[in-house]
Amino acid sequence: MKIVFFGTPNYVLPVLESLHKTFKSKAGESPIAAVVTQTPKPVGRKQQLEYSPVDTWAHKKNVPIYFDGNDLIRNKVQADLGLIASYGKIISKEVIEHFPKGIINVHFSLLPEFRGASPTEAAIITGQKEIGVTIFKIDELLDHGPIISQFTEVIQKDDTVETLRIKLFKRVAEVLMTLIPAYLQDKITLRDQDHSKATYTKIVKKEDAFIPPEFLNVALQGQAFKGKWNIPFIKDFEIEPTPRVIERYIRAMQPWPIAWTNIKILRDKEIKRLRILKSHLESSATKATKPVPRAYTLVPDLVQLEGKLPVTWKQFLEGYTDIKFIQNPDIQT
Missing domain, CATH: 3.10.25 (Methionyl-tRNA Fmet Formyltransferase; Chain A, domain 2)
Structure with a gap:
């Protein structure tokens, strides 16, 4: 099993770590063929480059790092599957088709509700009692592809976007350990979203x-x-x-x-x-x-x-x- 991980912030690290430990080969080879993450940005008065947590993790594990998904094609990176967890960029059709099993994405809503960049914020503001998680196969449209799996988590009265992301990605890490092998073996029946019920969110400014x-x-x-x-x-x-x-x-x-x-x-x-x-x-x-x-x-x-x-x-x-x-x-x- 080889996976390319698309992600950026620190709260997705439990997913990366679980994949690395669970599916490591007997020879100790990581299942993570590469990571694609946000480009390092200059911060502070000295404008020193700050690397993303996913970048730092991959550097320590000697996993190849890319800042553009198209570089995977140019460098002929081979993997069965792509996995997105808070990546933050649009992925081209060519990159999607580069993977034999496509790319799956983790989205924090029960799609088709709250498609887009800010589903967690939307769930809190609208007073949802639970927040959904959808794992789905992406296509060229926004959060539009067929659903692989869904589950929910209770929103506590003091939950923030940060606390929910931390909790949800820990649970996602557990779910994916059984879901990915089943998906790769075609043991899961995907189901289309009801696009007539779609609602949308945008990036919070x-x-x-x-x-x-x-x-x-x-x-x-x-x-x-x-x-x-x-x-x-x-x-x-x-x-x-x-x-x-x-x-x-x-x-x-x-x-x-x-x-x-x-x-x-x-x-x-x-x-x-x-x-x-x-x-x-x-x-x-x-x-x-x-x-x-x-x-x-x-x-x-x-x-x-x-x-x-x-x-x-x-x-x-x-x-x-x-x-x-x-x-x-x-x-x-």
């Missing part, structure tokens, strides 16, 4: 983490803003910005780009960004003189004013008693 201050003003009082919130990275989706929804949004923006809003420090007459790193919900019965059944108040736990270190919400309010959440007309949202 830094500006998408902005929470309109008027939403926060009422959420901190245990109320919902009267209107709809258009979620920019979920196609054709809007939702009422209740305290519960905003709390989910804050979790969905972890570990990146981190939720933020604008505040005005009245004594300085400045508008600054305030990042909301963590929050929770409290029953409005403890906050309001006329409690509303099943109503909640948003309570920030950890915040960070631009140019400052993170502090608790209590510490922040003690240091800044004259703040106001305000829309900054100079910032495009």
Whole structure:
């Protein structure tokens, strides 16, 4: 068995490690014929190159490393199967057809729901009780190919995108150890997706983490803003910005780009960004003189004013008693 692994971040390493250990030959040869990962990028003041965790793993294991899938063809890399786990680039038809058994992909939704780049964020924001995982054979269209296997995992009330990715890839690593041999031996019947039920997500951008201050003003009082919130990275989706929804949004923006809003420090007459790193919900019965059944108040736990270190919400309010959440007309949202 020979596999080319397409992936980049650290949370896919359990999959790589399991493949390497489980399917290593008796002579100690790795089943990983090569990895394809993101190109190293310059970071920090010194602009030193930062290599992806998958790149670093492959270097230690003496596994060939490529930054473009087409290089597999040019270098005549031979493998039975390609496996994608958070790679981050589009793969050409020529590369797909290079593998006798094609390429399979790990996607965090029950396809055809939440096709695209941000299914985990979408699952949290829309209040799903469970998040799905689909392992499918890719074709030329976005998350469109036939399904090999699906399963679900419960979303806990404090789960973020980061914690879900870590948990899900650990489980994926276990599932693939039996799934890949069965797939290669044609023991699995693939099934087409119901394309009429497809929904779509887009890449989350830094500006998408902005929470309109008027939403926060009422959420901190245990109320919902009267209107709809258009979620920019979920196609054709809007939702009422209740305290519960905003709390989910804050979790969905972890570990990146981190939720933020604008505040005005009245004594300085400045508008600054305030990042909301963590929050929770409290029953409005403890906050309001006329409690509303099943109503909640948003309570920030950890915040960070631009140019400052993170502090608790209590510490922040003690240091800044004259703040106001305000829309900054100079910032495009």
